[in-house]
Amino acid sequence: MTQTPPTAAVLIIGDEVLSGRTQDTNLNTIARFLAALGVDLIEARTVGDRKAQIVDNLNALRAAHDYVFTTGGIGPTHDDITADAVASAFGVALPEHPDALAILERRYGAGEFNAARRRMARIPEGGTLIANPVTDAPGFQIGNVFVMAGVPKIMTAMLEDVAHRLRHGAVVHARTVRVTGVGEGDIADLLTAAARANRELSFGSYPFGAGTEGEVGTNLVVRGRDEAAAEAAVESLMADLAAEGIAAVRV
């Protein structure tokens, strides 16, 4: 009997994502990070820089999942309200954290360490720091919630100080078969049969080339924690495709 894999959710915080000004890439970075650790990412939400909205969504997600990862809203300006919202969600105070204060003082020196930057030393009571090797201002963990920066380069670096805090699950193995010359609808029956025969695996179908002059086809993705079963299913799929005279290669 294998242990149930841990589950996770992501909460993207930022008006700039909802206004269309910014194309978020943090969700994809976190998704790939979690996949490599065998943690199941179940859902993600994007909200604005609004305290009540952050609090409500964070409380829903942290009750439903083993881990929640937030990005955005921990800088020095007035629209950076994530720490305030997280403290409210947990019902705790938001004092200056001595280690965070020391890190920021060292970073900025006396001349540049103004009140705005000092706001970044406020960490919800009970929280522990997440190292930021890029610009020093730390993220933090409180309970099962990991609060990280919104700038992708900083967020990605912070994950290095997050991985060791997570319970890892059995990794999900993925195999891709690239089918060309036919549409998704031509291999749907075959794929449905494969999915029915292998309930422990997931079968995805991702068409490409629609509406273009280029090659049309579909990427079939078989995913599962049992690598041998995934491998066997792919071999079986390849044989079925060959029997129908459909071009397919493993990629």
Next chain:
Amino acid sequence: MTQTPPTAAVLIIGDEVLSGRTQDTNLNTIARFLAALGVDLIEARTVGDRKAQIVDNLNALRAAHDYVFTTGGIGPTHDDITADAVASAFGVALPEHPDALAILERRYGAGEFNAARRRMARIPEGGTLIANPVTDAPGFQIGNVFVMAGVPKIMTAMLEDVAHRLRHGAVVHARTVRVTGVGEGDIADLLTAAARANRELSFGSYPFGAGTEGEVGTNLVVRGRDEAAAEAAVESLMADLAAEGIAAVRV
């Protein structure tokens, strides 16, 4: 007295986004589309190809907002369950829609129009079709929910048949000031004062260049439905920055 602008939510459906296999771009496309129409995008959620999860989230979002836009899960394969989930969420049947059937028969011809492709003609009762000029298989609208394809090229094309169905709001105007040579923390006080003096506008601060060899700075974004007020606030900000000897240009 101006009318309250319509609100919207986006529901991204697809295991491939949560597994990290795919970088979603549809949220950003829809966000920019709605901004241009003056519709306020309030939140977005990403869920897997799981019927109960789609139903629960769709019902929460459609009750809370004027419009909901979904992407993904309307193709011909077994993992395309969005139409089934939407029908369940609305408590209606999922019959074949005669117009959808005609479109698909014309597209595929007798030889290629198999049972899997015929699934794409099923539209929740009461739904109207959304045209797909790329690959023909239509999306649909039911109530305040717009169900679109996941392939970005197709999703984008479908928006052409969505715009005329929406109540438009007063457009939000955005102005950006690019500040260089100082960090976000150096202009935080100035920005806070501007935000307090202009409650009807939003002020965002987006640092760039952190952790790189290149130029460091912050983009300040002023947004509001009153264009003259946004313009006046930017002029005031520029004057304040100049008074402190901080380099800033409008971009």
